[in-house]
Amino acid sequence: MANSVKKARKGEATRLQILQVAERDFAELGYDATRLEAIGDSIGIKRAAIFYHFRSKRELFEDVFAGIHSSLVAHTEDRLAGASDPWERLLLLVESWVDFMVARPAAARLILRNCANAEHPDDYSPDFSQNALQMFRDIIADGAATGRFAPSASMHLVNLLSGSILHYVCNPQQLGDDRPYRPDDPAEVALFKSILRRTARAIVDPG
Amino acid sequence: MANSVKKARKGEATRLQILQVAERDFAELGYDATRLEAIGDSIGIKRAAIFYHFRSKRELFEDVFAGIHSSLVAHTEDRLAGASDPWERLLLLVESWVDFMVARPAAARLILRNCANAEHPDDYSPDFSQNALQMFRDIIADGAATGRFAPSASMHLVNLLSGSILHYVCNPQQLGDDRPYRPDDPAEVALFKSILRRTARAIVDPG
Numbered sequence: 001m002a003n004s005v006k007k008a009r010k011g012e013a014t015r016l017q018i019l020q021v022a023e024r025d026f027a028e029l030g031y032d033a034t035r036l037e038a039i040g041d042s043i044g045i046k047r048a049a050i051f052y053h054f055r056s057k058r059e060l061f062e063d064v065f066a067g068i069h070s071s072l073v074a075h076t077e078d079r080l081a082g083a084s085d086p087w088e089r090l091l092l093l094v095e096s097w098v099d100f101m102v103a104r105p106a107a108a109r110l111i112l113r114n115c116a117n118a119e120h121p122d123d124y125s126p127d128f129s130q131n132a133l134q135m136f137r138d139i140i141a142d143g144a145a146t147g148r149f150a151p152s153a154s155m156h157l158v159n160l161l162s163g164s165i166l167h168y169v170c171n172p173q174q175l176g177d178d179r180p181y182r183p184d185d186p187a188e189v190a191l192f193k194s195i196l197r198r199t200a201r202a203i204v205d206p207g
Numbered sequence: 208m209a210n211s212v213k214k215a216r217k218g219e220a221t222r223l224q225i226l227q228v229a230e231r232d233f234a235e236l237g238y239d240a241t242r243l244e245a246i247g248d249s250i251g252i253k254r255a256a257i258f259y260h261f262r263s264k265r266e267l268f269e270d271v272f273a274g275i276h277s278s279l280v281a282h283t284e285d286r287l288a289g290a291s292d293p294w295e296r297l298l299l300l301v302e303s304w305v306d307f308m309v310a311r312p313a314a315a316r317l318i319l320r321n322c323a324n325a326e327h328p329d330d331y332s333p334d335f336s337q338n339a340l341q342m343f344r345d346i347i348a349d350g351a352a353t354g355r356f357a358p359s360a361s362m363h364l365v366n367l368l369s370g371s372i373l374h375y376v377c378n379p380q381q382l383g384d385d386r387p388y389r390p391d392d393p394a395e396v397a398l399f400k401s402i403l404r405r406t407a408r409a410i411v412d413p414g
Contacts, residue, residue, distance in 0.1 A: 027326075028327060120237065120240075156375070164370045164371055195364075202408065
């Protein structure tokens, strides 16, 4: 293998490591308190080396969001492949989002933080999630257009379902200290999905 | 009126002003980026004068949360007074939370930020909302104990309903830029409440 190829692969691996640690730090600490030095320390490179891959802290922040977003869309498209009924597509989308967020809790926390930060001058990535939410909205619009879903109420499903998935993953203590749950416990995931299914059914059913 | 009484009233008014501006700034900027100087500037007092009322930025932050929390509990207790049926109490609680958060969006944003910040070293107030969530949990436990609610699934209602109320208030752009809504539009509030009611019914119904 030529040296240049080896070098490129090593560079790509370092880039991915930076993104991974940055996702964790931005999620836990927020934009302002995240330090590039600390990210470098975590993976054994200097702060300056980060600038070889990302022009600025801001660019790194937005690349983290872009990465989460494109992974989520790809993951969801995979799960929806072949399904054409709006109801089936809605359930598959919701379940694939639960699975994605459970497997990647730092991403869930980052998105939840972004929801809270819509008025923040820099700890906010406005373009994030546009495509993912558009998939959701398209399914709902399709269901309404074909008479499968009640038209008026169903747009708030986006809020209701996506919001509660984030809270499920980020706040296992919300049910009380006496009843903490593990968001990645398969039985808890199954119970939570069944609740989302009943919720979706109650709201979209034209009745 | 004695001078000492006048002075005490003026002090109390200043204290409330500080809390109000701090609620807005902590909500929009987060803990780290909030500046006591800027809070002082907003109400025409010096940074040092804030320390007459609050020992530290940390104490101010926690007093903001404590204030939101006790207002929410008092507001909810008012609305629930006289209602004894668990289902009626559940609906009243949910509606009173919607009304509270719609009227006080900075509080909603602060709570949403707090949900996202559960792992943050300082931008997090761990004791917040314990009593408010306990009211919610008590109603659910009561409904389950009396056979009015399905027992297994209902605990996740706390997550589903309270989370979606916060998102409803904080993210009116989530339904798409083509369909922004005003969270305080009475027709939108009524629609959203009807969705929460259907959701609650679908989940707690013993079926």
